[in-house]
Amino acid sequence: MFRLGFIINPVAGIGGAVGLKGSDGVVAEALARGAVPKAQERARQALLPLCELSVPFELLTVAGEMGEAVARSLGLPCRVIYQPVGESTSADDTRHAAELMREAGVELLLFAGGDGTARDICAAVGESCHVLGIPAGCKIHSGVYGVTPAASGRVVARMIAGELLSLIDAEVRDIDEEAFRAGKVRARHYGQLKVPGDLRYVQAVKQGGKESEELVLADLAAGVVEQMEPDTLYLMGSGSTVAACMAELGLENTLLGVD
Numbered sequence: 001m002f003r004l005g006f007i008i009n010p011v012a013g014i015g016g017a018v019g020l021k022g023s024d025g026v027v028a029e030a031l032a033r034g035a036v037p038k039a040q041e042r043a044r045q046a047l048l049p050l051c052e053l054s055v056p057f058e059l060l061t062v063a064g065e066m067g068e069a070v071a072r073s074l075g076l077p078c079r080v081i082y083q084p085v086g087e088s089t090s091a092d093d094t095r096h097a098a099e100l101m102r103e104a105g106v107e108l109l110l111f112a113g114g115d116g117t118a119r120d121i122c123a124a125v126g127e128s129c130h131v132l133g134i135p136a137g138c139k140i141h142s143g144v145y146g147v148t149p150a151a152s153g154r155v156v157a158r159m160i161a162g163e164l165l166s167l168i169d170a171e172v173r174d175i176d177e178e179a180f181r182a183g184k185v186r187a188r189h190y191g192q193l194k195v196p197g198d199l200r201y202v203q204a205v206k207q208g209g210k211e212s213e214e215l216v217l218a219d220l221a222a223g224v225v226e227q228m229e230p231d232t233l234y235l236m237g238s239g240s241t242v243a244a245c246m247a248e249l250g251l252e253n254t255l256l257g258v259d
Contacts, residue, residue, distance in 0.1 A: 005101035009113035076116035098124035143205035168197035
């Protein structure tokens with residue numbers, strides 16, 4: 001029987017919706033600003049395809065909001081193998097749970113979070129365990145996540161159903177959130193994880209470079225601006241790609257916000 005590990009970082013991405021550009025070290029402030037956790041719902045979307053399977057599988061998870069609650073809400077039988085130490089969960093809980101799941105011999109470790117969570121999983125299991133991420137953070141630079149929560153679920157469903165998927169080495173990357181809040185994007189390589197190589201559903205690593213910044217972005221920006229229509233409201237999101245469009249328009253831009 002296929003054995004699936006399942007971990008949720010309950011506070012993943014909690015700072016994004018309230019303008020904090022991440023969750024590292026700002027959970028209390030995010031909650032004070034009225035942030036509503038989204039990781040549970042995104043994890044639920046990923047598990048939905050598993051509810052339709054006729055093939056039995058074993059689900060190993062963490063107590064409470066770190067996995068058990070979502071699984072039971074969908075009627076998926078699960079076995080809790082780790083109980084978080086305190087009332088608030090931490091990166092240590094993620095690492096300990098991942099280590100226990102590796103020792104239990106899971107065929108795949110499915111986790112919901114952002115790049116910080118991917119770093120914790122990488123530190124705990126490295127390349128000794130097959131993993132796949134459910135995107136739930138407000139920044140995803142690592143190549144270990146599905147393109148959407150539902151896409152992650154479809155990959156897992158295919159594996160449980162016995163379809164053979166190749167495994168690839170995918171980078172775990174994360175940015176310096178303090179620098180990010182100051183308007184600078186600095187991504188760093190933290191290791192590799194083995195993920196199912198289904199290119200229809202799995203994200204690629206975000207890449208930066210001189211060519212993309214100076215040549216490709218200029219072409220993209222010119223193309224977007226050319227297609228803009230008069231008397232139309234455009235909402236411009238965050239990131240250097242959109243910033244290039246704003247520069248082409250000759251307008252001021254908030255790199256990390258919405259204009």
